[in-house]
Amino acid sequence: DAGITQSPRHKVTETGTPVTLRCHQTENHRYMYWYRQDPGHGLRLIHYSYGVKDTDKGEVSDGYSVSRSKTEDFLLTLESATSSQTSVYFCAISESIVLAETQYFGPGTRLLVL
């Protein structure tokens, strides 16, 4: 398994509270991604990073922010959690973007916003 951990693995929070999810990798891969997975929607990209302090938005970035101050850590923050952000969140890493390069996924974080 690729060296990817996510914390926390499970979280229950209330609407309006801030939440930060952490992704940590030991592979020294350049690219890191945050996805959410919901029934009927599959995996959707929230934000991604292509280097330290270099990030960009994905297709469902509203309500989320990210930061990457070190190669190994990529943080996802929900500034003010809403019930629509209840989901399973996956972090993924990729060494490069050449044709054969793929993504490897972390174990996921289950977030419930009440």
Next chain:
Amino acid sequence: QKEVEQNSGPLSVPEGAIASLNCTYSDRGSQSFFWYRQYSGKSPELIMFIYSNGDKEDGRFTAQLNKASQYVSLLIRDSQPSDSATYLCAVRFGNQFYFGTGTSLTVIP
């Protein structure tokens, strides 16, 4: 918007049969194509990738790519009950990956 479409299933096949999973994508600029397997409650794990037209085989798995038809498929030969999972098709365009909603496969012993 880049679309990746899969038949959600469920697809049921008897043990030992061939399972055929299909995926279409909307953007002709898509560069490489991936199949992931995801067991319930687990994270996706890579099965195969392909980026050239034609077939690519790895053990019991064969990926097929037809860029003219914007179509990629996965064949699983000699299906086993342990193959029962959701199969995700993913397409890479630039430095982003786009995923289908997945096809649920059940292999019946």
